[in-house]
Amino acid sequence: MNSTIELLLSHRSIRKFEDKPVSDEVIKTLVQCGQAAATSSNVQGVTVIQVTQDDTREAMAKLAGGQPYVASAGAFLVYCADLRRPMNACESQGGEFSAGMMEHFLIASVDVALAAQNTVVAAESLGLGICYIGGLRNNPAEVTQLLKLPQQVYPVFGLCLGYPDQSPEVKPRLPVEAVLMKDNYDESTQDALRDQYDAQLREYYKTRTGGNKDSSWSEEMRALVGKESRPHMKPFLADQGFATK
Amino acid sequence: MNSTIELLLSHRSIRKFEDKPVSDEVIKTLVQCGQAAATSSNVQGVTVIQVTQDDTREAMAKLAGGQPYVASAGAFLVYCADLRRPMNACESQGGEFSAGMMEHFLIASVDVALAAQNTVVAAESLGLGICYIGGLRNNPAEVTQLLKLPQQVYPVFGLCLGYPDQSPEVKPRLPVEAVLMKDNYDESTQDALRDQYDAQLREYYKTRTGGNKDSSWSEEMRALVGKESRPHMKPFLADQGFATK
Known part of the structure; x- marks a missing residue:
């Protein structure tokens, strides 16, 4: 155990921030920490767009399903998977970009997550709090339009940062x-461990909400994967040039 | 700047390790650090399989395109996107799992990357070195078979860890x-910045290889995205139950 590991283990999402901006210098350092993460074949398939206009942040807060901290956090970043930069580099060398590959989609999306997580760890090491905003995928086409994202770029998630x-x-x-697990996928103990976690999470919610929330992980998962989630994502991604083959 | 940020900025992949295992206790702590990362709607779509059998590690080293450190590193983990656990949880509550959603595929793949990056940061804070192994996706069906991965689980990448x-x-x-970028996607300075980076990376390779490697980022990107990369991924993922709709 050391202070970095303690920091990692103490993560929780923050959804209420002081009214205090995060400086450009700090944002730059945090994004550089993100760039320092591993990247598949050095493709660096990541663009970070900091949204600074109040009206755009208000619009994003609504598009994300009504998450006011998207507008009120010290800073709001949109993490985009970006194959356009490598495409342009490829074409500058006379190559022809192979559009729509599932593998390239996965590479860029994973690159985004690795970079963002480094940024998060760096931010938390400076005493900032964060909240990922997957809710941007409720309305990805509108987000794409607001940020003027071209083909081969798509918004993976947002990130609130602040004090x-x-x-x-x-x-x-x-x-x-x-x-x-060791060596093989093993389901033999999964049911018992899930029961244990269901009870633990139910207790956590009860304590945290003064008894108002009474739910288990299994109940949450029924709500989450027991229905078609964001069925617009596949056609949206195809429109942006991703994951068609 | 602080020691965590210095750690993040000093990352480089390690491909040569001392002949010294990483203890089970350390692996457990590192995986717990991964679990502490954010996860979309608490789905925790991650299973980590530590490969301990020598013959399986040798096989994986070959399947990854001939990367001997997959067999020789102190530990080798395979990071799997896992929708099977939430599926089972959903079904335990009488729900019906909605298979094949692109959104669920993205959620689980991003969860894997966030968890893995936390594990990497924790490992490096302990003086370990790491190398991600995207090469497992050269032969994902064979990896899936070796690890006995069931439907709704797929190997995203491997991770070598060691001294x-x-x-x-x-x-x-x-x-x-x-x-x-700020507020909008802006391509106006991309060409000039790419030229600058092309020159810098060429110099880095020349110095590091004593003049043997003479390549720019744009040339690398032509090789990477200027061809169909792993065209088996889309049908493989569909076979495992992912990303069909």
Whole structure:
């Protein structure tokens, strides 16, 4: 155990921030930390767009399903998977870009997540709080239009950053025994571990909400994967030039 | 600047390791650090399989395109996107799993990357070196078979971990001005910044290889995105139950 590991283990999303901007210098350092993460074949398939206009941030807060901290956090970044830069580089060498490959889509999306997580760790090491905003994928075409994203670029998620004005508890995760396996995928203990986690998470919600939220992980998962989630994503991605073959 | 940010900025992949295993206790802590990362709607779509059998590690080294450190690193983990656990949870509540959603595929793949990057940062904070192995996607069906991955689980990448036996330079990245934009996607300065980076990377390769490698980023990108990359990924993913709608 060391201070970095303690920092990682103490992560929780922050959704209430002080009314205090994050300086351009800090943002630049955080994005550079993101760039320092591994990237598949050095493709660096990431563009970060900082949204600074109040009206655009208000619009994004609504597009994300009504998340006011998108507008009120010290800074708001949109993480975009970007194959346009490598495409242009390829074409500058007389190559012909192979559009729509699932593999390239995956490479760029994973690059975005690796970079963003480094930025998050750096931000938290400076005392900032963060919240990922997957809700931007509720309305990805509108977000794409607002940010004037060209073909071969798409918004993967947003990231709120700011000085925390709350201190929520760390949310319990699945037992590590459920997610770490040796040599083979093994389902033999999954049901028992899930029952254990269901009970733990129910208790966490009850305590945190003074009894108002009474739910287990399995109930949450029924709501999440028991329905068609964002069925517009596949056609949207295809329109932007991604994941068609 | 602080020690965490210095750590992040000093990342480089390690491909040569001391002949020394990474203890089970350390692996467990590193995976727990991964679990502490943000996860979309708490889905925790990640399973980590530690490959401990020598013959399986040798096989994976070959399947990854001939990367001997897959077999020789102190530990080798395969990061799997896992929708099977939430599927089972959903079904335990009487729900019906909505298979094949592109959105769920993206959620699980991003979850994997966020968790892995936390594990990487934790590992490096302990003095370990790492190397991501995207090469597992050269032969994902064979990897899936070796690890007995069921439907709704797929291997996103591998991760070598171990005590470094080399100390390569940090590889230069694109200028931060190229990847950080304000309010809109802006291509006006991209060509000039790419030229600058092409020259810088060429110099880095020349110095590092004693003049043997003479290549720019644009040339690398022509080789990478100027051809169909892993065209088997889309049908493979569909076979495993991912990203069909």
